[in-house]
Amino acid sequence: MIRKLFRGENTYNFYGRRRIGFTASLVLVVVSIASLFIGGLNLGIDFRGGVAFEVPAKGELNVTTARDVLSAENVPASGVKIQTLTSATEERVRIQLSDQTPEVVEALKSAFAEKAGVNSSEISVDKVSSSWGRGVTTKAVQALLVFFVIVSLFIAWRFEWQMAVGAFASVIHDIVLSVGVYSLLQIEVTPATVTAFLTIMGYSLYDTIVIFDKMSENEQRFAATKASYGDVINVSMNAVLMRSVNTSISSILPVVSLLLLGAGILGARSLSEFAVALFIGMLFGAYSSIYIAAPVVGLLKERSARFLPTKGHLSVGVDMAHLIASGAPVGRRAQSRSQAGEGKAPSVAEPAASVDAILSHPPRPRKKSRR
Amino acid sequence: MSTRRLWAVLLLFTVVVSGAFVANIAADNTPSLGLDLQGGASVTLTPMGEFEDGALDAAVEVIRRRVDSIGVAEPEIIRQGNTVVVNLPGVENQDEALALIGRTGAVEMRPVLNIVEQQAPDASPTTTTGEQTSTTLANPTGGVGESRRLPSTADTDETIPAEPSNEETPIDDGVSVPLAAQSGVPTEGGGEGSGLEPGQTVLPGAKDGLLYLLGPAAATGEVFSSDASVQVDQGAWVVTANLRGGAGGEDLWNSLAARCFAGGADCPSKQIAIILDGAVISAPVVQVPSFSGSVQISGDFTEVEANDLAKILQFGAVPVNFDAPTVQSVSATLGKDSLDAAILAGLVGVALVLFFLFAYYRLLAVVAIGGLAISGMLLWSVIAWLSRTNGLAFTLSGAAGVIVSIGTGADSYIMLFERLKEDIRAGRTLRNSATRSFENSWRTIIVANTSTLIGAVILWWLSIGSVRGFAFFLGLSSLTSMIAVYFFTRPAVLLIANWNRLNTRGVLGVKSSQVLGGEKS
Numbered sequence: 001m002i003r004k005l006f007r008g009e010n011t012y013n014f015y016g017r018r019r020i021g022f023t024a025s026l027v028l029v030v031v032s033i034a035s036l037f038i039g040g041l042n043l044g045i046d047f048r049g050g051v052a053f054e055v056p057a058k059g060e061l062n063v064t065t066a067r068d069v070l071s072a073e074n075v076p077a078s079g080v081k082i083q084t085l086t087s088a089t090e091e092r093v094r095i096q097l098s099d100q101t102p103e104v105v106e107a108l109k110s111a112f113a114e115k116a117g118v119n120s121s122e123i124s125v126d127k128v129s130s131s132w133g134r135g136v137t138t139k140a141v142q143a144l145l146v147f148f149v150i151v152s153l154f155i156a157w158r159f160e161w162q163m164a165v166g167a168f169a170s171v172i173h174d175i176v177l178s179v180g181v182y183s184l185l186q187i188e189v190t191p192a193t194v195t196a197f198l199t200i201m202g203y204s205l206y207d208t209i210v211i212f213d214k215m216s217e218n219e220q221r222f223a224a225t226k227a228s229y230g231d232v233i234n235v236s237m238n239a240v241l242m243r244s245v246n247t248s249i250s251s252i253l254p255v256v257s258l259l260l261l262g263a264g265i266l267g268a269r270s271l272s273e274f275a276v277a278l279f280i281g282m283l284f285g286a287y288s289s290i291y292i293a294a295p296v297v298g299l300l301k302e303r304s305a306r307f308l309p310t311k312g313h314l315s316v317g318v319d320m321a322h323l324i325a326s327g328a329p330v331g332r333r334a335q336s337r338s339q340a341g342e343g344k345a346p347s348v349a350e351p352a353a354s355v356d357a358i359l360s361h362p363p364r365p366r367k368k369s370r371r
Numbered sequence: 372m373s374t375r376r377l378w379a380v381l382l383l384f385t386v387v388v389s390g391a392f393v394a395n396i397a398a399d400n401t402p403s404l405g406l407d408l409q410g411g412a413s414v415t416l417t418p419m420g421e422f423e424d425g426a427l428d429a430a431v432e433v434i435r436r437r438v439d440s441i442g443v444a445e446p447e448i449i450r451q452g453n454t455v456v457v458n459l460p461g462v463e464n465q466d467e468a469l470a471l472i473g474r475t476g477a478v479e480m481r482p483v484l485n486i487v488e489q490q491a492p493d494a495s496p497t498t499t500t501g502e503q504t505s506t507t508l509a510n511p512t513g514g515v516g517e518s519r520r521l522p523s524t525a526d527t528d529e530t531i532p533a534e535p536s537n538e539e540t541p542i543d544d545g546v547s548v549p550l551a552a553q554s555g556v557p558t559e560g561g562g563e564g565s566g567l568e569p570g571q572t573v574l575p576g577a578k579d580g581l582l583y584l585l586g587p588a589a590a591t592g593e594v595f596s597s598d599a600s601v602q603v604d605q606g607a608w609v610v611t612a613n614l615r616g617g618a619g620g621e622d623l624w625n626s627l628a629a630r631c632f633a634g635g636a637d638c639p640s641k642q643i644a645i646i647l648d649g650a651v652i653s654a655p656v657v658q659v660p661s662f663s664g665s666v667q668i669s670g671d672f673t674e675v676e677a678n679d680l681a682k683i684l685q686f687g688a689v690p691v692n693f694d695a696p697t698v699q700s701v702s703a704t705l706g707k708d709s710l711d712a713a714i715l716a717g718l719v720g721v722a723l724v725l726f727f728l729f730a731y732y733r734l735l736a737v738v739a740i741g742g743l744a745i746s747g748m749l750l751w752s753v754i755a756w757l758s759r760t761n762g763l764a765f766t767l768s769g770a771a772g773v774i775v776s777i778g779t780g781a782d783s784y785i786m787l788f789e790r791l792k793e794d795i796r797a798g799r800t801l802r803n804s805a806t807r808s809f810e811n812s813w814r815t816i817i818v819a820n821t822s823t824l825i826g827a828v829i830l831w832w833l834s835i836g837s838v839r840g841f842a843f844f845l846g847l848s849s850l851t852s853m854i855a856v857y858f859f860t861r862p863a864v865l866l867i868a869n870w871n872r873l874n875t876r877g878v879l880g881v882k883s884s885q886v887l888g889g890e891k892s
Contacts, residue, residue, distance in 0.1 A: 052451050063702070085413055087699040094413075094701070126452030129431065138675060143833035147826050154825055158818055191837045195768035198841050202775045202826065206819050210786065213815040243782075243789045250727060250785065251778030254720025261716040274767070278774075 014237045014290060015230040015298055021291030025173060032180020039183050044190040045081065045128070050098040051105060052128045057084060057091040059117030066093050069111045073104065096128055140194070151205065159216050162300040167208045170293035174204045174284045181280050192274045200281030203251065207244065207289040214240050215294065229307040233298050237290060248286045255279050374869055381862035388745055391752040400755040403460070405766030405840070406447055406703070411460040413701035416693040418453065426597060429686040431455055433647070436679075455693070458701055460764040478592030478687025479646045480624075481585040482631055482638035483654050484571065488581055577650040585644055585651075586637055589627040592645075592687020594620045595666075599684035601677045608677035609669040612684045614662060625661045632660040647683050713770070724781055732788045738863045739784035746780060746855035750848050765844070768837040772827075772844030779823065780852035784860065787812040791864075805868035809861055816856060823849045 055061055063082050070080060081096040100108070105125060113120035148171075152164040178197055182189060214236040222232055259275040301307055395401075403409070416434075418427060427450065434455060435448045447458040570587030599612040614621040631638040644654040655668050668680065725743075729736040750773070757763040790812050794804030827846030831839055 049449075083410065083413075084702040085699040086701075087697070092699075124452075126454075128452075128456075129428075129450035131447045131449045140834045140838045142675070143830050143838065146833055147829045150829055151822050151826055154822055192767055192771075195771045195837055195841045198830070198838065199771045199775050202823060202845060203778060205826070206775075206779050206782070206823055209819040209822055210782070210815055213818055239793075240789075243785050246727075246731065246785045246789070247778070247782040250724045250781040253723040253727065254717060254774065254777065257720035257723060258713065258716040261712070261719055274771075278771075 010238050010241055011234075012238060012241070013234060015233045015295060018291070018295035018298070021287075021295065025177075025288070025292060028180070029173065029176050032176050032183065035180055035183040039186065041179070041183050042186045042188045044188045045096055045098045046131050046191050047189065048098065049128050049130045050096060051100055052126050053093075053095040053108065053112060054085070054124045054126075055093050055095070055112045055116050056118055056122055057093050057116070059115060061093055061112065061116035063093065065115055066095055066112070069108065069115055070095075070097070073108055073111060075100070075104065075108070155209070155212070159212055162297045163212045163216075165300060166293040166297035167205060167212070169296045170208055170288040171201055171204050173288050173292050174200055174281060177284050178277065178281045182277070187273060187276070190273065193277050196274055196277035196281065199278060200285055203282055204285035204288060207247070207285055208293040210243070211236065211240055211289050211294055212297070215297070226309075228313045229298055229301045230313070233294050237294060244286060244290065248282065252279065252282055255282065374866065377862040377866050377869075380858060381866065384858040384862075385745065388749050388752070392748040395752045395755045398759075400759045402751070402754040402765045403758040403763070404703075405764040405769070406458050406460040406701075407767050408703055408765065409460065410701050410703040411458060413699045414457040414459065414696045415451075415699070416455040416457065416696050418455075419692045419694050422691045423597065426686070426691050427453065427455070429597070429682060430691040432682050433686045460766070477647075478683060479588045480590040480592075480594070480627060481572075481588050481644050481646060482627065483583055483640040483642035483644050484586055484638070485584040486581050486640065486642075486654075487584075574644070574646060574649055574651050576654075577647075577652050581651075583644055583651045583654065585646075589630075590623045592684060594624040595684055595687070596620075597685050599681040601674070601681045604667075604669065607669060608672040608674055609667050610672070610677050610681045610684065611665055611667050612681075613665045621662070621664075624666070628657050628662055629660050631657045645680075645683070645687075647687065652683055653680055713767075717770075717774075721777070724777075728781070728784070732784075735788055735791070735864070735867070738860055738867065739781065739788075741863065742784065742855050742860045743777070743780060743852075745859045746848075746852040749851040749855060753847060753851065754844075763843075764840075766837065766840050768841040769844035772841045772846075773848045775823075775845055776848035776852050779819070779849065780855075783812070783816045783852065783856050786815060787860070787864070802868045805865050809864060813857070813861070816853065820849050820853050 055066070063084060066082050067080070075097060081094075083094045085092045085094050095112075109120050109123055109125060112123055116123075148168060152168055155167055156164040175197060178200055181187075182193065187193075215232060218232050218236045218239075219229075222235075227235075255275055255278045259279060405411075418430075431448060431450050434457065438446045438448060438457060438459075446460065449456050449458075572585050574583050574585060575581070576583060594614060595612040596615050599610060601608060601610055603609070614624055627643060631641050631643055634641045641656050642654045643657060644651045646652065653668065653670075655670065672680070721743075725736070725740050728739050732739070754763065754765060758765070787808060790808035791801070791804055794808055795801060824846055827842045827849065830842035831846060834842065
């Protein structure tokens with residue numbers, strides 16, 4: 001199979017199996033939304049505020065031992081911000097963490113005092129507000145809405161409106177599923193998570209547009225033939241499949257490295273959450289370009305006047321190979337279709353040659369007069 | 372394109388980019404890192420004297436507004452107990468930022484004498500009359516005058532009907548706006564040759580790109596009580612502010628309102644400008660001669676604009692004054708170990724990608740490696756230069772933006788190489804297919820990157836904080852990778868294709884057994 005992929009001899013029937021993708025996605029989207037309503041999101045200190053301790057950096061107290069104190073008191077380390085504050089006269093450690101019960105706060109206070117060797121009255125404990133102001137969220141949501149509208153218009157102008165709908169659906173799908181994973185696993189949401197979601201959106205959109213570009217190219221190529229839009233999608237998908245696979249590999253490799261090396265071995269926790277979000281999101285992005293974006297466009301385009309007569313016809317296997325190679329549907333089915341129009345019971349085509357034979361022996365390309 | 376020209380493009384581009392890279396290193400311009408990666412300065416503001424609890428929250432919002440206007444450097448503003456903590460990335464050139472944060476922001480009301488569009492000094496000023504403008508002021512409890520719902524000043528273009536009354540002289544009695552004032556620099560009146568009466572000033576609008584000629588300050592935000600609120604009235608957003616009783620509140624406001632309603636020489640436009648931080652936030656037209664109890668400001672506000680205005684009125688009503696800020700240096704939230712881990716992981720990741728490309732595309736991968744290196748150098752140079760000149764700071768969210776573009780950048784090469792392979796398998800020679808393949812994939816690269824760029828520009832323009840940082844670096848790095856593809860990859864691929872000795876399929880890892888239709892290589 002890999003050999004076939006490498007040589008570009010793959011003839012997978014993506015469009016014919018669209019229902020599997022739609023069903024799987026629908027289930028996941030429903031689960032995500034349900035989880036979001038039931039469990040909500042685990043928002044970090046940047047969104048909800050919390051408590052801040054300021055402890056003189058004396059005795060054994062520094063950023064590392066402060067972290068140890070937290071883990072000794074069973075306070076989850078994710079989302080905690082520990083910084084040193086240096087002024088001309090003294091050095092202090094500022095520890096910010098999400099809201100805690102008064103008992104935990106007291107216990108932490110005395111533990112910090114003990115580590116620093118100071119009286120606990122020298123430690124200041126204050127409530128802190130969120131650093132991620134409401135304005136930031138409102139502005140970001142507004143910006144995203146404008147972004148969707150303008151990019152949809154751009155796609156509609158450059159390609160067609162059906163593709164704008166498809167791109168829109170797949171990007172929303174990716175974001176909903178990524179947020180759903182965060183809600184289901186109750187992973188803490190930090191500003192880095194938000195950026196990770198934006199990153200996912202960027203990837204998903206890019207990948208989708210590359211596939212759309214191929215689809216519109218093939219639509220023109222098959223303009224004179226009776227190929228159905230499902231065929232256009234299948235041919236395009238198979239053509240860009242190797243690129244999609246390679247691109248996904250080369251995009252995910254750095255993330256995997258960040259996940260395993262940065263977070264796993266070197267123990268940078270804040271990075272691991274970022275890498276997890278990216279990893280999940282990129283997988284969804286690669287999946288949705290193939291199983292959401294293109295089939296949605298297919299469903300819409302099949303209703304257009306040009307493709308309505310051939311709606312539901314798909315050249316699979318050998319027929320698809322002929323289509324890829326020659327640029328026109330062949331085989332008895334397609335011929336009967338083109339002669340008698342639709343509505344005739346299609347006769348079963350005799351597999352004339354194997355897929356390999358057709359795709360590895362393409363006719364010599366017609367000589368084009370050079371301009 | 373001739374071989375010679377291809378060489379010229381390739382060499383010139385490589386030299387220019389390497390030159391910029393070396394120049395930045397020589398000038399010791401390095402990208403400055405953000406709060407999360409490098410730390411910076413932590414500024415603590417402690418309020419002076421008595422203050423209301425809600426007033427401090429309003430002050431936090433106003434400070435956030437100011438700090439966010441500085442740029443893309445992603446500052447952090449939190450309220451810690453009864454103090455406001457502002458964390459600023461980087462440690463150089465903090466003075467300007469400190470001056471901005473520590474400034475006491477009083478909200479002022481001034482009568483509007485004239486409005487001009489901000490334009491080049493040599494153009495003649497276009498004047499608009501107050502009547503044609505904007506937001507309106509009405510008294511919701513008392514007899515409301517005609518409550519016209521005209522578009523707000525905030526939405527410049529459509530609203531101020533560009534009515535290019537070509538009259539050189541502004542409509543009001545002889546007060547012409549001096550040319551110097553049109554440059555957007557606030558000018559206080561009274562100085563020799565400024566052409567302004569004492570107390571008059573010219574201030575820019577906060578959003579509308581207009582210049583306002585304003586009379587002396589007639590009241591402060593303290594005429595209102597601190598409960599300005601936002602409602603929907605007849606399908607539009609309105610801001611309602613209650614007036615304080617007595618001489619310092621209702622009476623003061625009404626004397627200003629009466630003057631402006633009369634439209635005399637000291638307030639010909641009938642507009643009152645609400646000013647914060649040297650910018651006109653809103654300039655509503657007075658609809659009734661006197662107000663009792665409360666003032667309603669209506670116009671074509673969006674919800675956010677209405678909320679902004681209400682917040683400013685709340686802040687202006689109970690201004691919080693701060694002691695001199697104390698500054699401490701603050702360490703990175705992510706910590707040195709995280710940064711080192713991220714850099715190491717990033718390098719290993721890039722190495723893996725390059726190894727993968729090499730294993731898959733053989734010799735042509737050299738082009739990809741060169742292209743990625745060139746675009747990396749270009750990106751580094753731009754970031755380093757902007758860090759030095761504009762106080763740009765590279766943050767984790769910025770890194771995310773760059774990661775996206777490394778992925779999409781590698782994709783450009785993969786797309787091109789897949790096209791080439793497709794063509795070679797179909798029997799074309801490398802020389803034959805190179806131009807065609809490049810043209811085909813360049814079209815796709817342009818479309819896909821344009822949509823990324825559109826997205827980045829919109830997010831940068833409309834959002835604040837880390838989203839803005841992400842958008843900035845995403846846009847910048849998409850741009851540099853596109854430039855590298857066109858000026859480096861294109862000539863490099865075409866030159867390799869023209870190179871006779873290399874014109875074999877092994878270059879791409881396509882075995883000749885797979886090629887049909889043109890066995891001779």
